[in-house]
Amino acid sequence: MKKVGNHTSFSRILIFCLALSLSFSLASYAQDTAAAGTEAETAASAGAGDPVKGKELFNSLCASCHKLDGKSTGPALRGVADKHDREWLYKWVHNSSELIKSGDPVAVKLFADNNNVTMTAFPQLSNQDIDNIMAYTSAPAPAPDVNTPGGKVVVQESGASNNLILGALVLVLIVLVVMLVLVNRTLRRVAAANGVEVAKQDSTISLWQAYARNQFLVLVTTILLILTGGYFLYGYLMQVGVDQGYEPIQPIHFSHKIHAGENGIDCKYCHSSARVSKTSGIPSLNVCMNCHKNISEFTGSKDSTYVEYSKEFYNGEIQKLYDAVGWDKSTQQYTGKTKPVKWVRIHNLPDFVYFNHSQHVSVAGVECQKCHGPVETFEVMKQHAPLTMGWCINCHRETNVKVEGNDYYKKIHDELAKKYGVQKLTAANMGGTECGKCHY
Amino acid sequence: MKAIYKIAFLVCVSAVATSCFDKSRPNYQYFPNMYEAVPYETYSESSAFRNGKEGQLPAEGSIPRGFSPYEYENTEEGYELAKANLKSPLDSTEVDMGKGAELYTIYCAICHGDKGDGKGNLAKREKFLGIPNYKERDITEGSVFHVETYGKNNMGSHANQLTQKERWQVAHYVMKLRSEL
Numbered sequence: 001m002k003k004v005g006n007h008t009s010f011s012r013i014l015i016f017c018l019a020l021s022l023s024f025s026l027a028s029y030a031q032d033t034a035a036a037g038t039e040a041e042t043a044a045s046a047g048a049g050d051p052v053k054g055k056e057l058f059n060s061l062c063a064s065c066h067k068l069d070g071k072s073t074g075p076a077l078r079g080v081a082d083k084h085d086r087e088w089l090y091k092w093v094h095n096s097s098e099l100i101k102s103g104d105p106v107a108v109k110l111f112a113d114n115n116n117v118t119m120t121a122f123p124q125l126s127n128q129d130i131d132n133i134m135a136y137t138s139a140p141a142p143a144p145d146v147n148t149p150g151g152k153v154v155v156q157e158s159g160a161s162n163n164l165i166l167g168a169l170v171l172v173l174i175v176l177v178v179m180l181v182l183v184n185r186t187l188r189r190v191a192a193a194n195g196v197e198v199a200k201q202d203s204t205i206s207l208w209q210a211y212a213r214n215q216f217l218v219l220v221t222t223i224l225l226i227l228t229g230g231y232f233l234y235g236y237l238m239q240v241g242v243d244q245g246y247e248p249i250q251p252i253h254f255s256h257k258i259h260a261g262e263n264g265i266d267c268k269y270c271h272s273s274a275r276v277s278k279t280s281g282i283p284s285l286n287v288c289m290n291c292h293k294n295i296s297e298f299t300g301s302k303d304s305t306y307v308e309y310s311k312e313f314y315n316g317e318i319q320k321l322y323d324a325v326g327w328d329k330s331t332q333q334y335t336g337k338t339k340p341v342k343w344v345r346i347h348n349l350p351d352f353v354y355f356n357h358s359q360h361v362s363v364a365g366v367e368c369q370k371c372h373g374p375v376e377t378f379e380v381m382k383q384h385a386p387l388t389m390g391w392c393i394n395c396h397r398e399t400n401v402k403v404e405g406n407d408y409y410k411k412i413h414d415e416l417a418k419k420y421g422v423q424k425l426t427a428a429n430m431g432g433t434e435c436g437k438c439h440y
Numbered sequence: 441m442k443a444i445y446k447i448a449f450l451v452c453v454s455a456v457a458t459s460c461f462d463k464s465r466p467n468y469q470y471f472p473n474m475y476e477a478v479p480y481e482t483y484s485e486s487s488a489f490r491n492g493k494e495g496q497l498p499a500e501g502s503i504p505r506g507f508s509p510y511e512y513e514n515t516e517e518g519y520e521l522a523k524a525n526l527k528s529p530l531d532s533t534e535v536d537m538g539k540g541a542e543l544y545t546i547y548c549a550i551c552h553g554d555k556g557d558g559k560g561n562l563a564k565r566e567k568f569l570g571i572p573n574y575k576e577r578d579i580t581e582g583s584v585f586h587v588e589t590y591g592k593n594n595m596g597s598h599a600n601q602l603t604q605k606e607r608w609q610v611a612h613y614v615m616k617l618r619s620e621l
């Protein structure tokens with residue numbers, strides 16, 4: 001007769017517990033897929049105007065100075081139709097300065113409230129056009145974005161459930177180990193009960209002792225160890241002073257991926273001195289403000305798959321910029337209280353080597369990406385190239401110099417090509433590998 | 441058995457030495473005094489100045505070499521005056537459309553579009569709205585230069601990215617784009 005294990009054995013209880021906990025974790029995970037809230041319907045057409053046509057007109061004519069919610073160059077326009085008389089609005093839009101000059105008290109006050117900036121006159125707009133715009137601006141503000149806070153919660157929840165899964169896995173592992181021990185013990189007990197001898201390890205000399213007695217093997221291993229040790233030591237010493245992959249945390253999180261990648265802003269828009277000077281230039285904050293005076297919030301894009309942080313995070317970073325440059329978002333004015341941003345320098349050549357950006361960017365026409373890597377895909381800026389001398393020299397040897405259309409130096413270019421017996425001159429042929437070119 | 445410990449120790453040391461690169465810190469340097477400059481480097485910190493920075497504002501009243509004073513003020517009247525009176529100082533040999541196009545592509549096309557139709561990438565992505573088509577606006581080379589220098593409405597000043605001459609090159613290119621629209 002075969003021996004059957006105890007029905008209420010420890011291992012069975014454990015398995016049951018495991019099954020129970022796993023089923024719970026699955027249930028809690030399934031809740032994440034609950035549908036997000038539906039979007040609020042846009043308001044039905046209000047009054048006489050057509051909000052769709054109004055939106056078009058608003059975006060093309062008004063939006064450069066007005067936002068629907070929040071002050072820009074001009075005041076916020078949502079609900080403006082309820083604040084003023086319609087006839088008055090027609091006059092204002094057609095020619096506001098005339099209205100101000102006529103001494104209309106409302107117009108004068110509005111003008112003063114907005115830093116005495118004159119609004120561009122739009123005599124070309126018909127009253128119907130203005131009605132359309134008013135219809136668009138009268139639409140109620142969209143309900144606070146349901147998706148964003150929900151999205152954040154989902155992220156947190158999935159983090160929690162990840163932990164749960166990890167915990168469950170650890171539990172499973174522990175249970176498995178315990179089960180293994182139990183099974184082993186049971187098997188031994190069964191074996192002992194049935195009188196089966198468990199084979200024991202034979203006590204001949206161990207493999208290690210055999211190895212240690214063979215002097216030839218020991219010698220070969222020692223040589224191998226010395227060689228590999230030397231190889232790794234060389235590798236280690238050669239990377240001292242090389243900062244490839246250096247990715248420090250900057251005081252303001254600036255995403256090159258969003259600015260240069262998604263929005264496609266040219267590198268030289270911000271790093272403008274790379275065209276004309278030795279250093280590429282860290283843009284001063286007024287360059288940031290060229291755009292961020294208007295863009296005070298991160299809006300993402302329709303396919304915001306590229307976004308690696310939350311909307312709140314990016315808005316916070318824009319606020320850091322405003323604090324540093326002393327910009328008051330609500331009044332749209334500079335407060336004069338500034339504090340410099342202490343950026344961390346990433347690319348830093350040693351003092352004993354000379355490098356000039358303008359020579360490479362403007363004269364040679366080298367793409368920024370050639371040395372700095374695909375920066376437009378970097379969420380956090382890092383050093384892409386090793387910036388070692390071998391790396392510089394290699395590029396000088398491989399890069400052809402554009403001599404076409406440079407007739408002034410044609411003779412010397414031809415002679416150089418003849419001297420080196422090449423069709424196309426490289427930077428090295430022009431003296432780009434001479435010591436004194438970079439070290440002096 | 442001692443040999444095993446030695447081997448394990450060696451492996452550990454080499455693993456630690458090769459794998460522990462902290463990417464948020466710069467690497468060690470040989471002889472740092474040959475790496476670090478004695479004079480001030482661009483953007484470096486320096487105790488020689490009261491605010492501890494190498495980058496100092498120029499002394500008050502100093503002007504860059506080759507700079508000519510710009511007399512129109514950053515006001516509505518200044519804009520109108522510049523639009524009416526300001527003329528480009530560049531003669532026909534100095535106007536370089538290639539250069540103007542290159543600079544326009546870097547600094548303007550992102551909003552105003554490659555053709556000046558107000559449909560640049562930022563406008564398409566609705567980051568900036570209401571960017572006018574050059575054709576729809578009454579502009580002259582003087583007013584373009586004025587706006588490049590001071591900015592207007594939501595457009596900021598580009599005077600620190602472009603020199604006066606470069607701004608004139610761009611202004612000429614903008615007027616060319618306008619005529620082609």
